[in-house]
Amino acid sequence: xxxxxxxxxxxVFLIACLVPAAGMIFLGPSKAAGNEVLSPxxxxxxxxxxxxxxxLSDAADWFSDHFAFRQELVTADSVIKSALFHTSAQPDVxxxxxxxxxxxxxxxxxxxADLLTHRQAWCAARSLALAQRYVEERGGVFTFTIAPNxxxxxxxxxxxxxxxxxxxxxxxxxxxxxxxxxxxxxxxEPIQDQEEVLYHSLDSHWxxxxxxxxxxxxxxxxxxxxxxxEKEGTYQLTHRGDLYEMLYPASGRLDRQFEFDRPxxxxxxxxIRNADGLRITTASGSQNEPLVMFRDSFGNALxxxxxxSFSLAVFSRAMPYNLTLMDQTAARYVVVEIxxxxxxxxxxxxFLMPAPRVEFSEETIPVSATAEVESSPASNLPEYVQxxxxxxxxxxxxxPVYVRSSDGIVYEAFPVADxxxxxxxxxxxxxxxxxxxxxxxxxxxxxxxGGSWLTAQx
Numbered sequence: 034x035x036x037x038x039x040x041x042x043x044x045v046f047l048i049a050c051l052v053p054a055a056g057m058i059f060l061g062p063s064k065a066a067g068n069e070v071l072s073p074x075x076x077x078x079x080x081x082x083x084x085x086x087x088x089l090s091d092a093a094d095w096f097s098d099h100f101a102f103r104q105e106l107v108t109a110d111s112v113i114k115s116a117l118f119h120t121s122a123q124p125d126v127x128x129x130x131x132x133x134x135x136x137x138x139x140x141x142x143x144x145x146a147d148l149l150t151h152r153q154a155w156c157a158a159r160s161l162a163l164a165q166r167y168v169e170e171r172g173g174v175f176t177f178t179i180a181p182n183x184x185x186x187x188x189x190x191x192x193x194x195x196x197x198x199x200x201x202x203x204x205x206x207x208x209x210x211x212x213x214x215x216x217x218x219x220x221x222e223p224i225q226d227q228e229e230v231l232y233h234s235l236d237s238h239w240x241x242x243x244x245x246x247x248x249x250x251x252x253x254x255x256x257x258x259x260x261x262x263e264k265e266g267t268y269q270l271t272h273r274g275d276l277y278e279m280l281y282p283a284s285g286r287l288d289r290q291f292e293f294d295r296p297x298x299x300x301x302x303x304x305i306r307n308a309d310g311l312r313i314t315t316a317s318g319s320q321n322e323p324l325v326m327f328r329d330s331f332g333n334a335l336x337x338x339x340x341x342s343f344s345l346a347v348f349s350r351a352m353p354y355n356l357t358l359m360d361q362t363a364a365r366y367v368v369v370e371i372x373x374x375x376x377x378x379x380x381x382x383x384f385l386m387p388a389p390r391v392e393f394s395e396e397t398i399p400v401s402a403t404a405e406v407e408s409s410p411a412s413n414l415p416e417y418v419q420x421x422x423x424x425x426x427x428x429x430x431x432x433p434v435y436v437r438s439s440d441g442i443v444y445e446a447f448p449v450a451d452x453x454x455x456x457x458x459x460x461x462x463x464x465x466x467x468x469x470x471x472x473x474x475x476x477x478x479x480x481x482x483g484g485s486w487l488t489a490q491x
Contacts, residue, residue, distance in 0.1 A: 108283040115280075126276050133190035134276035136237040139182040139374045143191075145198025149205050149376060151430045153450040157379035158209035159433065160447045161369065164384050165215055167356055168367045176254040177210070178218040179203050180239070180247070180331040180372040183232045186225055190234070203373050218254030220247055235274025235288040241266075242291040244334035252342060255366050257321060261338045266293040297341035308333035313348040315340035322365035323347075327354045329372055339368075352378065356386040357413045383421065383447035383465025385412055393435055393443040395486045397479060402426040402462075402489040404478070411467040418473045423451070423463040424480075424489050432481035434464040437488070438472035443479070 079085050111122040121128050127135045141147035149157070161177050168175040184191055185201065203221065210217045224231055224239075224246060231243030239247065245261035252259035272290035299317035313336060323345040328336065336348045347362055349355065359367055371379065406422035420436075428434070434446045449463035462480050478489045 105283045108281045111280040121280065123279050126280050127192060129190045129192050131190055131234075133187070133234045134236075134274070134280070135184050135191060136182070136276060136374070139184050139237075140191075140195065142182065142202050142374060143184045143188070143197055144195055145200070148198070148200070149202040149380070150450065151205070153377055153380035154202075154205040154209045155431050156381075156448040156450040157206060157376060158213045158215055160379055160382070160384060161210065161215045162213040163389060163445065163447060164354070164356055164367075164369065164386070166389060167384075167386050168359060171359065173359060173365050173367055174255050175367045175369075176216045176218045176251065177369045178220055178247075178251060178254070179206065179376065180329070180370060181221050181224065182373040183237055185221065185373060187230065187232060201373075202376050206376055216254065218250055220250055223250055233272060233274055233288045233290075235277035235286075236272065237276055238331055239334065240272070240289070240291050241293065241334050244331075245291075245338060247331075247335055248338040248342070251339070251368055251370075255368070257342070257366075259342055261297075261341075264293050264295065266291050268292075297337045299337065299340040302345075308336065309350070311350050313340075315343075315346045315348075317341050317344060317346075319344050323362050324366045324368065325349070325358045325362060325364040326368040326370065328368075328370045329375065331372055332370060335370070353382045354384050355413060356384050361413070377450075380450040383419075383449065385414070385419070386467060387414065387417065388436070388444035388446060388466035388468055391435060391443050391445045393437075393479065397486040397488040400426055400487045400489055402478075404489065404491045406491055408473065414467055416470050417467045418470050419465070419467050420446075420473060420476075421449075421463075421465040422478070422491065423449075423461050424478055425461055426480075426482065426487070426489060428462040428480040428482050429484070432462075434462060435479040436464070436466060436468070437477040437479060438468065439475040440472055442472060444468060 076085055114120045114122045115128060119128060121137075125137050127137045127140060129135050165175040165177075181203070184195075185203070188195070188197065207217065207219075224243060227246070229242065231246060232239050242262070245264060248261045249259040268289045269292050270287040270289060271292060272288040274288040277284070277286065277288065299315045302314045302316050303312075305313055309330070315336075317340060319342050321343045324339065324343040325347045326332065326336070326339060327349050329350060332339075332348055332350070336346075339348070340346050343366065345362065345364075347358055347364070349358060354369065356367070358364070402424040404422055404424050406420055409419050411417035411419040432448075434448050436444045436446050438444065444466060446464035446466035449465055451461045451463055462478070462482075464478070468476075476491050478491060480487055480489075
């Protein structure tokens, strides 16, 4: 009898191990749920032609993300942990009150555990100021906006024990935007002033009604009129929340979504797979001149409303932001929208546009610094090169970075905030810019450190 039990246990164990693999033959690999990023298929050779020495490890990672019945097992695990221990089975999702879910990454900003450094806030605002100058020099209108984290607007549903910090990244950013005179459209206070909840309880984003208010505020920021928030409609159970799907991928539960009685009137002028597309182009009967909007996932619900309000529109999710789209589309209006949790990306991302020339006559002190500079063809800018560099010499928190070309012309680069290492501001002086190909050799980097202007030869 004992031997039979051992055999039975072994058989059951082997069958249980084989079912997920065998299920893939008939059902195919499991798909991603919500915002998940699954491991890519393993490859024998790398892009450079060398053999992939991590093939077996990559194969194991791919299988663990794609085995059959994975979503059912993930759902069962989440149900048990949330019911018995009120604990999330997914590290990226935090359980709140009254069934609300939050994106875990946003909690650190709320509590002050992961704020922008002063250098990051300055660099992000400076990059936007350079972009705004580019737009306005071409007769355009520019505005920047931050889509609020859900916890910033609705902390009352957050889990117990979270203590808000005295400040947050958005506040640090807004101060720098004001100093550098960047046109900013505030969404925080207007959304908070609404009695109606404008974000999903099971998703990290706003609902269609929240997007409609965002639309009206952005149009006002562009000195145009919009009244999408007054459109009639009803709330229906039609939305699949991204956070809920990460926790319970096999569940069919839906979130409330505001459905307009009359959908926005526009047409797509290029094929579109879904609202997450890297580039979406639209046309409508609006009399407003063309728009270029750089957006993220909050633009999924927003883009159709914006499309209705402009004769032509281009919505881009590609990074870095390519401002030459304005010239390619003859756009008059440019909007940059980014969610609060991703503000640090602006501090490390030079825009794609010709570097602006500046008048610089300050006396400088030559210094010896080790430089790392990468050069590549600039996208959509013939006869330009993209330079991304870093000096091992630190600069002041509010120092711009200039580049003097071999022919003596001085350009302002997009400043890049180094990732903090041992202190609040990180170390080194990083930058990125697009220079005329003929001027990209033998450059000097100009920056301020300790209040003095320094130059370093590259």
